[in-house]
Amino acid sequence: MYESLPDKVNLPELEKEVLEFWKRDNTFVKSIESKNPEKYYTFYEGPPTANGMPGIHHVISRTVKDIICRYKTMRGYMVERVAGWDTHGLPVEVEVEKTLGIHSKKEIIEFGPEKFNKACKESIFKYLNEWEVLTERMGYWIDLDNAYITFKNEYIESVWWALKQFFDSGVMYKGFKIQPFCPVCESPLSSHEVALGYKEVKDPSIYIKFAITHPEFKGVDFLVWTTTPWTLLSNVALAVNPESLYTLIELENGNKFILAKDRLIVIKENYNIIKEFYGKELEKISYEPLFKFLKSEKRSHFVTTGNFVTMEDGTGIVHIAPAYGEDDYNIGLEYDLPILMAVGKDGNVIQEVTDYAGMNFKTADPLIIDNLKQRGRLYKKETYEHQYPFCWRHKTPLIYYATDSWFIKTTEYKDKMIKLNKEINWNPPDIGEGRFGNWLEENKDWALSRNRFWGTPLPIWYYVNENGEEIYEIIGSIEELKQRAINFEEVYPDNKVDLHKPYIDDVKIRSKDGKYIMTRTPEVIDCWFDSGSMPFAQFHYPFENKEKFEKHYPADFIAEGLDQTRGWFYSLHAIGTFLFNKPAYKNLIVNGLILDKERKKMSKSLGNVVNPLEILEEYGADLLRWYLVYSSPVWKSKPFNEEDLIDIRNKLFDTVINTFKFFVIYSNLTGFDYRKETILDPQKRKPIDKWLLSRINSVKKEYLESLDLYDITKASRILFDFTIDELSNWYVRRNRKRFRNPEDETDKLSCYQTLYEVLIELMMMLAPIMPFLPEIIYSKLTKKNSSIHLEEFTPVDESIIDEKVEEEMRLAQLVVYIVRAIRVKNNLKVRQPLKQILIPVLNKKDKETLLKVKDIILEEVNIKELNIIEGNSDIITKKAKPVFKVIGPKYGKQVKEVQKIINDLNTDEVYKIETEGKIEKGGITITNEDVEIITENIEGWIVEREQNLTVAVDTRLTQELIEEGIAREFINRIQNYRKTNDFNVNEKINIYTKTTEDIKKAILNHIEKIKNEVYCENIVFTENIDTDYYETDINGKQCTFKVEKLES
RNA sequence: GGGUCAGUAGCUCAGAUGGUUAGAGCGCGUGCCUUAUAAGCACGAGGUGGGAGGUUCAAUUCCUCCCUGACCCA
Structure with a gap:
């Protein structure tokens, strides 16, 4: 007996049983230790910081990591996986600042760095428990007990070693x-920290007049634009683009300005252009300093030139404060400018700048603008919206500062x-x-x-x-x-x-x-630098574990989110390249962000954050994992949608479960046990079983190829489609009767063994992606107490893959598809048997192929005969279709003409091409390779065409067919009744019925068949059904029946 | 402002080394099938393949420009 699954499967509950089993069985350790250490695959875990709650985005990268590691394990590799924790740095300090109510560095020093660092160390693992629970619950296999931790002395020592190199x-x-x-x-x-904090802000945008002291330009001002008035306190120069044109203009009020010609749009008044010159001609012209708080020995306050000056905004003249901008600093080096620092590291104006001393630089901004206005140095003031970096934790504006x-x-x-x-x-x-x-x-x-x-x-x-x-x-x-x-x-x-x-x-x-x-x-x-050192620091290399490190460098595989491109991916690469002259990793998978359903970023403030543990509790890890990798390629940003989870559960998970249950129910009914029978040679099995074996091997081939190329999404989609379309909806559905009532012992072994083997293979392929459910099914099927994750994939059995068989089945499915379309269009239910299908074929090969799958087709569409017309027949109309790939290169510009000729060929002409290989028309020779021949119509028949296959159905009904249809309808009514009233499959019944004469006649003519199908002992025709009857109609005629359960 | 990627049905995604009818799932409408399945099947509605040019006998696919979005950088 095989043990089944409960009627209503609760996936999260099942998973908990599996987690228990893994714990008892020590499966994770076994999955590593059972392997040959010489065949190893190296994975590096990127260390997260455990001072924050794990989120759904952690689940996706951990799913990806786990899938590849489990997959490689099942490919026979030893895949050691050690967790790690990132414990240093500003994220930790900021969390501690928050708890301690500290807001600046000064306060930390007052608080005491020793106490502060102690608090940091204590806060690191604030959410360690949540991380560990999540890790275990989602089925992420990683060694948490021996995790590397970046604050440990040994780790720091390895980092020191690296720094020394x-x-x-x-x-x-x-x-x-x-x-x-x-x-x-x-x-x-750091740059990645800055990247976290760009915000759209409105800053003052002011145009300032700098008075030129050069005698040639007496009374003329440089018009300069800036959005950071506070940096004017530190101004030491101006910069122009040497290659751009600048103009000297005079306004109606007599003001004279110099600014870039391309930026004259900032002048709203009328003006006259007095003179034009190139930027480089302005070089070295000096001007009056705006502020004189700070002095320097070095020469300053003159015009410099630089290519960084653009004509995009402002006036084309840029003010230079070398302490507060990168371009400024570089130009300062070039011209040996002084560095004046009016604002200190705390963001406040220094004491020497008496007017604004002690003020925050942002507070000083409006006062400075005011001052300039009073002194007549302000041309105009506007507001400017732009992206400005803010501290990602403190939400305060950053300054660019020479440090x-x-x-x-x-x-x-x-x-x-x-x-x-x-x-x-x-x-x-x-x-x-x-x-x-x-x-x-x-x-x-x-x-x-x-x-x-x-x-x-x-x-x-x-x-x-x-x-x-x-x-x-x-x-x-x-x-x-x-x-x-x-x-x-x-x-x-x-x-x-x-x-x-x-x-x-x-x-x-x-x-x-x-x-x-x-x-x-x-x-x-x-x-x-800490986390980028993990390849060697986790082993305390070079102080210990020299061989171990060398063996495990570089990593075969890492996986993290897209945000790590400039983070961990870079630090690993920069350190690894320098120290070891090798990349730190060979393969990596980058996963995208997880957005909410509306494609908005998940954030606490929006309240749209998904708690992964809640999802895991509700739907289970298998389902979440599957969803994350299946629904879209892992590197795309993914809108998280619970409805899609449910959809996957209903489709894939229910199908897997029910296919398994199907196997169990009928194995137990017919007494099949895989272990007890000799295995039937696959070549000796029934055609449809061979087809399924061929398919599972083809699927396996594609699956292994996809995962070897790290394409998890493709692998999951291959399995999804196979399970639902081919295994369940085709193979199992088509073979239900065989499983229940096999023809003979060989037939029984053939189908049961095939389904069993396919289920095992399928479970193994599913296991890396969804590690729980296949574990349960596998153990119930094999009755072994050993984990599926300890199994290894066998090589694809190429001898079992039979392209021809798969092709035949595709053809059968195509014919079925076409016939169904014909039935729907002509309002002919499938329950009504029809007389025949007619299919014209072009050659013997097609005919043979069709004959092989004839029975499947006929049964599937409920039609009596399949007739094939080979070659020519006067009821068939043939057409030719151009093959553009051939005639394109051959005829070039003439292609349209040739197309028309080919399309106009009539049946006889096409026949000539078929028999003689070519035809002359319109001065052009059409050969059989130029065209594809199709049968377009069969006169007097209802015809549908799809993919060059033409199928005709004889829709005329005979009395005999109608009666058979009625019998089928009757069976259907009884079966529906049984189903809605929860009759057991094995409960026999008696039927009492009252109906019209013709229906009675039809039932009587098929009485044995009916009895057999609906598990009925007797059918009694009677006029008196007074209680518990059921009324229905068959082909518009009334039919009343009563079903009586027999005591068994 | 620069870079990378993406833009295909209402939504989520396939696919095509350039070949003439661009597919699937979900959702919607209609019908059908079924005692393993909360499933399945068929039909229907729904697409100017982001826009504009170019190359070509042929462009959704290649090229250029533009637009929109995401991410990264400044």
């Missing part, structure tokens, strides 16, 4: 660069990164070539340091030499630190080492030459 090769430097800077964090933000930080000179090995990127198999490919490739092309040095607290400390110490220069040295391991430090024991008594701030800041080391005591530089590093 960079430092020693001279690609790490301290530089002064303009970086987006958050005044609240008091730290530069010193440590950089890795990634630009130095950019070409290598580009070259190695070409070895990576990106899915989808265009992200690798396009988005990521472009990013690499435009590579900028990696701003590595952060002026923060909770992170991997930059292991650099410095001293100031006699010349006042800072000299840096780097430490690459704890051991090295111990040896170089002069107070290690003091800072870390009893060898209790914590490499974090503030402890590490206390460690002093002696310089290499022994002459100086060195102090640590205060910065920590970008946490992306």
